[in-house]
Amino acid sequence: MEDMEDLLNIIKVCWPKFTISKQDLLYPTQELVVRFYNNFIEDYNEKVTYLTGVPVITDFNVIDCEPEQQLFIQLSRLLGEIDGLKFTLADIYRPLPVRTKNFFKICIHLVVFTENLQNETDELSRNVFQMKQDVTNLSAEQQTLLSEINDNAENKAELEENINLLKLHYVTTKDSFKEIKVLKAVRQKAFLEKKNLLENCKCELQNGEHELHYLENKEKDLLEQKITENEHQNILHTLNAMKNEFDTLNVDDDDIGSGLIYENQVLQHTKDLIRLLDNCDFTVLTQIKKLIQKEDEFKILLNTVDKLTSTRLNPNKLERIKTEEKLVVVKQQLADLQNEFKNIKDSYEISLNTFLQDYQKFKDYIEDESNTNCNAILCYKKNIEELKERCNELKKAFATQYIRVSSVEKKVLDEFQETLLRFKQMEE
Numbered sequence: 001m002e003d004m005e006d007l008l009n010i011i012k013v014c015w016p017k018f019t020i021s022k023q024d025l026l027y028p029t030q031e032l033v034v035r036f037y038n039n040f041i042e043d044y045n046e047k048v049t050y051l052t053g054v055p056v057i058t059d060f061n062v063i064d065c066e067p068e069q070q071l072f073i074q075l076s077r078l079l080g081e082i083d084g085l086k087f088t089l090a091d092i093y094r095p096l097p098v099r100t101k102n103f104f105k106i107c108i109h110l111v112v113f114t115e116n117l118q119n120e121t122d123e124l125s126r127n128v129f130q131m132k133q134d135v136t137n138l139s140a141e142q143q144t145l146l147s148e149i150n151d152n153a154e155n156k157a158e159l160e161e162n163i164n165l166l167k168l169h170y171v172t173t174k175d176s177f178k179e180i181k182v183l184k185a186v187r188q189k190a191f192l193e194k195k196n197l198l199e200n201c202k203c204e205l206q207n208g209e210h211e212l213h214y215l216e217n218k219e220k221d222l223l224e225q226k227i228t229e230n231e232h233q234n235i236l237h238t239l240n241a242m243k244n245e246f247d248t249l250n251v252d253d254d255d256i257g258s259g260l261i262y263e264n265q266v267l268q269h270t271k272d273l274i275r276l277l278d279n280c281d282f283t284v285l286t287q288i289k290k291l292i293q294k295e296d297e298f299k300i301l302l303n304t305v306d307k308l309t310s311t312r313l314n315p316n317k318l319e320r321i322k323t324e325e326k327l328v329v330v331k332q333q334l335a336d337l338q339n340e341f342k343n344i345k346d347s348y349e350i351s352l353n354t355f356l357q358d359y360q361k362f363k364d365y366i367e368d369e370s371n372t373n374c375n376a377i378l379c380y381k382k383n384i385e386e387l388k389e390r391c392n393e394l395k396k397a398f399a400t401q402y403i404r405v406s407s408v409e410k411k412v413l414d415e416f417q418e419t420l421l422r423f424k425q426m427e428e
Contacts, residue, residue, distance in 0.1 A: 007105060014111050015039060025104075028095040030068070037071055037092075040107040044078075047114040051121060052420060068092050079106060117419065124412050131405040138398050145391050152384050159377050166369060173362060180355060187348055194341055201334045208327040 004025055011020055018039055024032050072089050079087045091099055 010108050025101055026097055028097055028100040030093055033092055033095045037075055041074060043111055047118050124408055131401055134401060138394055145387050149387055152380050156380055159373055163373055198337050205330050205334060212323055
């Protein structure tokens, strides 16, 4: 009974519109089996035609053949003899419960089998279609990735070219910087030489000023000096020397004879005074008082002393004049050197500042460009690596899907071949 209930449930599942009861299975009639088998042939043919494109059961169109006989011919080729159970006309005209139930089971089994096969085929078809769609999408994505890889390769080549140009520009700038450093060293050397010359001039100027100051002090001392006892003795010796010189000049020059005679008189008078001074005790103060009393004689002596002093000071004055002229020249040279040094220093500082500014700007520009290019290269390399990994993953996925699709297609084709072979065997 349970077997009969299961059969009824399966029939209702396969053909919801087909009416059958347990009583019909217990007492089958010709009308029931004809209706069942016709429904079976229609449904089975529809499913097989959907799967293979060719119906497995065809109409024979036998002349003067009853529908029951035509139904028998159609079913006998399909059912034939299964496990010793052979389909006969009696199963249509006089159906027995057990045989009818068994043939119904066979028919339902064929319907369920073809329906399952149809479902599997639909599922495989959907999978194949989806896989083909995935393959198409993967191919399009692969082309996109290849295009991106080519673009990245072109960008990489362009960046490498820019890097080479920047490196060349950097080398050129580095050489220029070395040349400027050499020029700077040369100018620095010239600057040091002129600085040393300026220091020497300053030292020479200081020495000249010191010498001038010394001469001025010496001249001041000479002008302000007072006659002492020792100086008085020196004056006497000088007067004697002058007397001898005047005596010599008296022989050589007659025009100044009168002057020499006068001078000799003065000298003689002075000599007499000195002799008188030698014969008496005196002090400088007493002698000065006596000289004041004898104003005329002292004036003559004073004039003589002035001449002698002038004669002694002339070389010093000449030396002072020469020193002053030399100092003027040295001061002028020093001023010229200071001006030249200032001009060179200003020009050098301007050139150096300009160069340092240009070099710093260029250095910043090179660093910015280098950082930008390095970042772009790293980004491109990273994108290329990601694209390569993604492409490899897509290739692997494509290969896996292709193998899967191929295996599924092979399986479907094999099942189709087996089904067709079975159908052909059934028809035979």
